[in-house]
Amino acid sequence: MKKYTNTGSKDTRSGFGAGMTELGQKNENVVALCADLIGSLKFDDFKKNHPERFFQIGIAEANMIGIAAGLTIGGKIPFTGTFANFSTGRVYDQIRQSVAYSDKNVKICASHAGLTLGEDGATHQILEDIGLMKMLPGMTVINTCDYNQTKAATIALAEHHGPAYLRFGRPVVPNFTPADEPFIIGKAIMLNEGTDVTIIATGHLVWEALIAAEALEAKGISAEVINIHTIKPLDDEAILKSVAKTGCVVTAEEHNILGGLGESVARVLALNTPAPQEFVAVNDSFGESGTPEQLMEKYKLNHQAIVEATERVIKRK
Amino acid sequence: MVHAVNSGHPGGSLGCAEFLTVLYQHQMQRKAGFDMNGIGEDLFFLSNGHISPVFYSVLARSGYFPVSELATFRKLNSRLQGHPTTHEGLPGIRMASGSLGQGLSVAIGAAQSKKLNSDQHLIYSLHGDGELQEGQNWEAIMYASAKKVDNLIATIDYNGQQIDGSTDDVLSLGNLKAKFEAFDWDVLEITEGNNIEAIKAGLAEAKSRTGKGKPVCVLMHTVMGNGVDFMMHTHAWHGKAPNDEQLANGLAQNKETLGDY
Numbered sequence: 001m002k003k004y005t006n007t008g009s010k011d012t013r014s015g016f017g018a019g020m021t022e023l024g025q026k027n028e029n030v031v032a033l034c035a036d037l038i039g040s041l042k043f044d045d046f047k048k049n050h051p052e053r054f055f056q057i058g059i060a061e062a063n064m065i066g067i068a069a070g071l072t073i074g075g076k077i078p079f080t081g082t083f084a085n086f087s088t089g090r091v092y093d094q095i096r097q098s099v100a101y102s103d104k105n106v107k108i109c110a111s112h113a114g115l116t117l118g119e120d121g122a123t124h125q126i127l128e129d130i131g132l133m134k135m136l137p138g139m140t141v142i143n144t145c146d147y148n149q150t151k152a153a154t155i156a157l158a159e160h161h162g163p164a165y166l167r168f169g170r171p172v173v174p175n176f177t178p179a180d181e182p183f184i185i186g187k188a189i190m191l192n193e194g195t196d197v198t199i200i201a202t203g204h205l206v207w208e209a210l211i212a213a214e215a216l217e218a219k220g221i222s223a224e225v226i227n228i229h230t231i232k233p234l235d236d237e238a239i240l241k242s243v244a245k246t247g248c249v250v251t252a253e254e255h256n257i258l259g260g261l262g263e264s265v266a267r268v269l270a271l272n273t274p275a276p277q278e279f280v281a282v283n284d285s286f287g288e289s290g291t292p293e294q295l296m297e298k299y300k301l302n303h304q305a306i307v308e309a310t311e312r313v314i315k316r317k
Numbered sequence: 318m319v320h321a322v323n324s325g326h327p328g329g330s331l332g333c334a335e336f337l338t339v340l341y342q343h344q345m346q347r348k349a350g351f352d353m354n355g356i357g358e359d360l361f362f363l364s365n366g367h368i369s370p371v372f373y374s375v376l377a378r379s380g381y382f383p384v385s386e387l388a389t390f391r392k393l394n395s396r397l398q399g400h401p402t403t404h405e406g407l408p409g410i411r412m413a414s415g416s417l418g419q420g421l422s423v424a425i426g427a428a429q430s431k432k433l434n435s436d437q438h439l440i441y442s443l444h445g446d447g448e449l450q451e452g453q454n455w456e457a458i459m460y461a462s463a464k465k466v467d468n469l470i471a472t473i474d475y476n477g478q479q480i481d482g483s484t485d486d487v488l489s490l491g492n493l494k495a496k497f498e499a500f501d502w503d504v505l506e507i508t509e510g511n512n513i514e515a516i517k518a519g520l521a522e523a524k525s526r527t528g529k530g531k532p533v534c535v536l537m538h539t540v541m542g543n544g545v546d547f548m549m550h551t552h553a554w555h556g557k558a559p560n561d562e563q564l565a566n567g568l569a570q571n572k573e574t575l576g577d578y
Contacts (some may be wrong), residue, residue: 031433052433053433055429055464057460058456058459058460058463060456060459060460062419062422062452062453062456063422063425063453063456063457063460064422065422066419066420066421066422066423066425066426066453066457067422067423067425067426067429067457067460068426069412069422069423069426070362070412070422070423070424070425070426070427070428070429070430071426071427071429071430071433072426072430073353073354073355073360073411073412073426073427073430074354074355074356074427074430074431074433074434074436075354075356075430075434076430076433078426093416093419094419094422094453096416097413097414097415097416097419098412098413098419098422098423101402101403101404101413102402102403102404102412102413103403103404
């Protein structure tokens, strides 16, 4: 099994902040908007270095999305930042009409996605955002796995024309993606080649998938691990090629089982080569207060859950 | 147009015909042709997208697309969707509208984009009065003054009507002028919002007040369904098409009509 090294755990949101800092220097059309969460989104450097291009909107997310859409008219590239819940569910209609349907080049950047927000509880732990965003025609949906990948994705989005949703999180997690790895929107990353099962993971579950693959290797199961950072457009080719070899799939994501990566993968398989699939995801429920580790264990979103799902799916081949 | 497809919104359209005509053919500084960024020209955003019939009609007669295309309004494969959209590439449209309450935020963003580009031109927007019941407007109204967005003239189509009745009956807007002023906007009124000369004077005055640190609001008193006696002063024609007889009656009352139907 290919070895991955944690070069120093960091939060993915800091990768976003670092990406914004670099974009601020590189691209004068990039502007940033925030709804009273500068520290949480790591906008401090961008605000300090480019005050004229930083827009503090206040606690008014609907207005933020509309202003971002308007800023594109004149050639600006707006990056909006708030928590994932307030970036999507709260402003769905504003995104739908003023951004997606209007084909505006707005980058909706969302921190604190999923359960790993932790103690704040279900009001802030959105588990439906991938589904909400992927259903919008023309919307690119990205969920990054570590600091380096989040930084690279942020920078890549400035060069991509069209509405996009970038999802990342709060907890400190292993950073293992090479800092110089190019981020190609829509292109899956093969992390480990295997023959018995395809594990397709996104976001914080990618590292868990790598740990699971090691545990499976010890049990004599050869797992292929694919990092899907772009949920839409999905890399159908990479998925189909892998499943043609392994014959079964486990998907893993910090999201509701309904509407997430797993459903997107199932659609691709159903249309091409149906194969047994198990889902590591939240089983249609809200979250609750707790530490990130406690929540990931309780809701079965960790490497143990991926191992168990793999053992189940292999029996179904 | 509305009669031809037996659907659409004639009331608000008739009430804003004079305003949009003056805005496009007299007030705004526009470039020839159309590009999305609109740098170096004044821009307009329609927030109350349901008055698309008059918007399309004015756009066509302002040179954005052929007048003959108006005949495709609301038909399959048309660029003239029921509510305006950029999705079909219709020149003159920079933002989809229809779901109410979003246009002011977009107009503010476009105004701030102009400032970043050192573009001295203005942003105009139009909003229904009933539309102000949507909360997003008040986020935007608070923001525009706090951030000194003073290159923006937002006009309210103050006809006092909405789908279910008068705005007073449905959800009173209260003292709208006092509300905008309390949010630190510069407010002026056009009391005869269906009078071409009054609109010209009002918009000229509004323009003279831009660049002074405050966003400008024009409360434009209009009559819904203006020019057609049986459509006037009622909410009944918000979203209803006239039949053959009603169309003939309405047209007979407007001899000067250009025949966009």
